[in-house]
Amino acid sequence: MDRRTFISSLALTILTGPLAGEAQPPGKVARIGYLSGGSPTEQSDRRRAFSEGLRDLGWLEGKTIFVEERGAEGRLERLPELAAELVRLKVDVILAAGGGQVIRAARQATSTIPIVMTVGVDPVGQGFISSLHRPGGNITGTAWDADPAIYGKYAELLKDMIPKLSRVGALRDPGEPYVYRQAVEDAASKLGLTIRHAEVRSPEELEKAFLTLAGWGAQAAIVYGSPVFFRHLSRIVTLAAKHRLPAISVWRDAVAKGILMSYGVNGVELYRRAATYVDKILKGAKPADLPVEQPTKFELVVNARTAKALGLTIPPSILIRADQIIE
Numbered sequence: 001m002d003r004r005t006f007i008s009s010l011a012l013t014i015l016t017g018p019l020a021g022e023a024q025p026p027g028k029v030a031r032i033g034y035l036s037g038g039s040p041t042e043q044s045d046r047r048r049a050f051s052e053g054l055r056d057l058g059w060l061e062g063k064t065i066f067v068e069e070r071g072a073e074g075r076l077e078r079l080p081e082l083a084a085e086l087v088r089l090k091v092d093v094i095l096a097a098g099g100g101q102v103i104r105a106a107r108q109a110t111s112t113i114p115i116v117m118t119v120g121v122d123p124v125g126q127g128f129i130s131s132l133h134r135p136g137g138n139i140t141g142t143a144w145d146a147d148p149a150i151y152g153k154y155a156e157l158l159k160d161m162i163p164k165l166s167r168v169g170a171l172r173d174p175g176e177p178y179v180y181r182q183a184v185e186d187a188a189s190k191l192g193l194t195i196r197h198a199e200v201r202s203p204e205e206l207e208k209a210f211l212t213l214a215g216w217g218a219q220a221a222i223v224y225g226s227p228v229f230f231r232h233l234s235r236i237v238t239l240a241a242k243h244r245l246p247a248i249s250v251w252r253d254a255v256a257k258g259i260l261m262s263y264g265v266n267g268v269e270l271y272r273r274a275a276t277y278v279d280k281i282l283k284g285a286k287p288a289d290l291p292v293e294q295p296t297k298f299e300l301v302v303n304a305r306t307a308k309a310l311g312l313t314i315p316p317s318i319l320i321r322a323d324q325i326i327e
Contacts, residue, residue, distance in 0.1 A: 082105070
C-alpha cells in the first residue's frame with residue numbers, strides 16, 4: 001500500500017468508525033448507579049438477580065459495565081443526597097432499587113439521566129410517568145402492580161383464612177402511596193371488616209404500632225410495602241407472633257421468616273427484568289419510548305408452621321390458591 005492510499009484509508013476509518021458501533025463505543029465501560037433505601041447486603045438476592053440479568057445479556061461487571069452502589073442504610077432522608085452523588089458521577093443509567101421514595105429521590109436529582117424502576121407502585125398515579133405504554137420522560141422499568149386495587153386482595157385473603165374476622169390492623173409507612181390504604185379500605189368495607197391503620201415512620205415505632213393495634217382488638221394484620229418494613233422484617237415477624245396476630249405481607253421473604261402469608265409478585269424476578277431495560281437504554285433506546293412492564297402473576301405463599309402456632313387451620317380455598325406452602 002502506497003502512502004496516499006494509506007492516508008485515504010486512515011481518514012475513512014476515522015470518519016466512519018464511530019458509526020459502526022452501538023450506543024456504547026468499543027472499550028468504554030458503562031456505569032450504572034444503583035440506588036436503594038437499604039444496603040446491598042440486605043438486597044443480596046435482588047442485587048444478584050440484577051447482576052445475573054446483565055450477564056445473560058452480555059454485560060460483565062467490572063469489565064464492560066461498572067455499578068456504583070449507594071444505599072441509605074434505612075435512613076431514607078439520605079436518598080436525595082445519594083441520588084445527587086450518582087448524578088455528579090455522570091452515570092449512564094440510575095437503577096431505582098426500591099419503591100416510591102427511591103424513585104422520587106432519583107427523579108428529583110435528574111431529568112436527563114435515564115432511571116429504571118424495579119418496583120414501580122402506581123407510577124402513573126404518583127406522577128413518575130405519563131402512562132404505562134408511553135412513559136414520556138426519563139423513567140421506565142418494571143411495575144409492582146398492574147392495578148393498585150390489587151391491595152384489596154389482602155383483606156380478602158385474611159377473611160378467607162379467618163372466617164370470623166371482623167377487625168384488621170395495618171402497618172403503613174406514610175411515605176408510601178395513599179393508594180395502598182384506599183384499596184384496602186374499599187375491600188374491607190365490602191367484606192364487612194373494620195380496619196385501623198398504624199403509621200410507622202421508623203423502626204423505633206414498630207412496637208408501639210403493634211401495641212396500638214392489639215389494644216384496639218385487631219384479629220389480624222396487613223403489612224404494606226416500605227423500605228423500613230423490608231429492612232426490619234424479622235422484627236415485624238417477632239412482634240406479630242408476640243401479639244398473636246396472623247399477618248399478611250407483600251413480600252414472600254416475610255413468610256420465610258415466619259409471617260403467616262404473602263401475596264405479590266416475585267420481587268427477585270423484577271430485578272432480573274430491570275436488567276433488560278438497562279441493556280436497551282445503554283444500546284440507545286429512550287426511556288420515554290419503553291413501555292413499563294406490568295406483572296401478570298401474583299404468588300400466594302403460606303407458612304403452615306405459623307398457622308399451626310396461631311391455632312389456625314388453613315382452609316381449602318387457600319390451599320387451592322397457594323403457589324407455595326412452607327411446612
